[in-house]
Every structure is written in structure tokens, then in C-alpha cells.
Amino acid sequence: MDTHPLLLTGYGLVLREWTSDDLVVMRELFDDPDVAYRTPLESPFSQAAALRYLHSAGQARRNGERIHLAITTDGHQARGEILLNRVTGSIGYVVGAAHRGQGLAVRALRTMTEFAHTTAALPKVILEIEPDNRPSITVARMAGFHPSSHSVPETVTDKGRTYDLLTWEHSLTADDRG
Numbered sequence: 001m002d003t004h005p006l007l008l009t010g011y012g013l014v015l016r017e018w019t020s021d022d023l024v025v026m027r028e029l030f031d032d033p034d035v036a037y038r039t040p041l042e043s044p045f046s047q048a049a050a051l052r053y054l055h056s057a058g059q060a061r062r063n064g065e066r067i068h069l070a071i072t073t074d075g076h077q078a079r080g081e082i083l084l085n086r087v088t089g090s091i092g093y094v095v096g097a098a099h100r101g102q103g104l105a106v107r108a109l110r111t112m113t114e115f116a117h118t119t120a121a122l123p124k125v126i127l128e129i130e131p132d133n134r135p136s137i138t139v140a141r142m143a144g145f146h147p148s149s150h151s152v153p154e155t156v157t158d159k160g161r162t163y164d165l166l167t168w169e170h171s172l173t174a175d176d177r178g
Helices: 020-030 033-038 047-062 104-118 134-142
Strands: 007-010 013-017 066-072 080-085 090-095 124-129 154-158 161-171
Touching: 007 104, 013 104, 020 047, 020 080, 047 066, 066 104, 080 104, 090 104, 104 124, 104 134, 124 134
Parallel strands: 090 124
Antiparallel strands: 007 013, 013 066, 066 080, 080 090, 124 161, 154 161
16 A cells, blocks of 8 residues: 555645644644534544544555545645545545634545545545534535435444434546546
């Protein structure tokens, strides 16, 4: 598996791999009640949790399983994360509370979706979103995703909370394939 640093650019963003220099900002971004509620990330998200997450993300990339990238506008200051699970074909994203409302999630999702279709050769990518997560549903729609007509909600229990996840999908069109 290719382990050279991955850098994706598009829509005014630079998506780059996390480094040990990001541990403090990872804590700032991920130690948030909304992030704890909507994601499987540790909560509270301490410095130790950030270090474990950094190591886990690096191992997953080396194993060809997942790609975790910091969302930046300049290649430096992380404002969130987008990840591609190459095994399931799913994408996940988090934008820090201080950076929401700037279109970062939509732009990062478009960039990662293009990467997934072209470089990772995934004809379909999915998102799993709770039915009441209006901001994430808006991001999905704006990035060209639509509710999957082939799936039923998946019920998940995580951190003592049981909830449903709806599948949203983005597929290559005939025009996209050339």
C-alpha cells in the first residue's frame, strides 16, 4: 500500500494527513458535545485519545483500510476531518464548532467523493446519517448525495445510545465514467 503523504486539493481546500503537530488541535476539534453525540470518537477527547487516534489513523492507512485527512484551507490549520473507509466505501466528516457555516464539510465531501470515485476506484460511496441530523443531511444533498433506495435504516448502539442511520449514496454516472 502507498504510504507517501496524501494531499488532496479542491474547492478551495487542502486535505492533508494528520501529524503529531496536530494533537492539540485534534483535541480542540473533537472534544465537543456535538461530536461526542454524533460520532464513535472517544469522549472526552483527551490528549491521550488524540494520540491513540493519530496512531490508529496511520495504521489504518498503512493497512489500506481508511484514509483520515485534516480539512484545511491553507494546508496547515486543521478545521475538521474527512475520512474514507475503503473497506465499506463510506465517508465521514467532522468540522470543528468554530469553523461551521463556512461550507467546509460540503467542499471536503466533494473533494473526497471525487478521490473515492477516481483514485480509489469506488463506483459508489455512502454516508450514514441519523434522520434528525439536519446539518449533515444538508451537506449530503449539497454534495450530490441522495438517500439510498435499497437500504433500511441500520440501528446502532454506541456509547449507551441507540439510534438509526440512514444510508445516502453517490454513484458515478455514465457521463462521469466517460
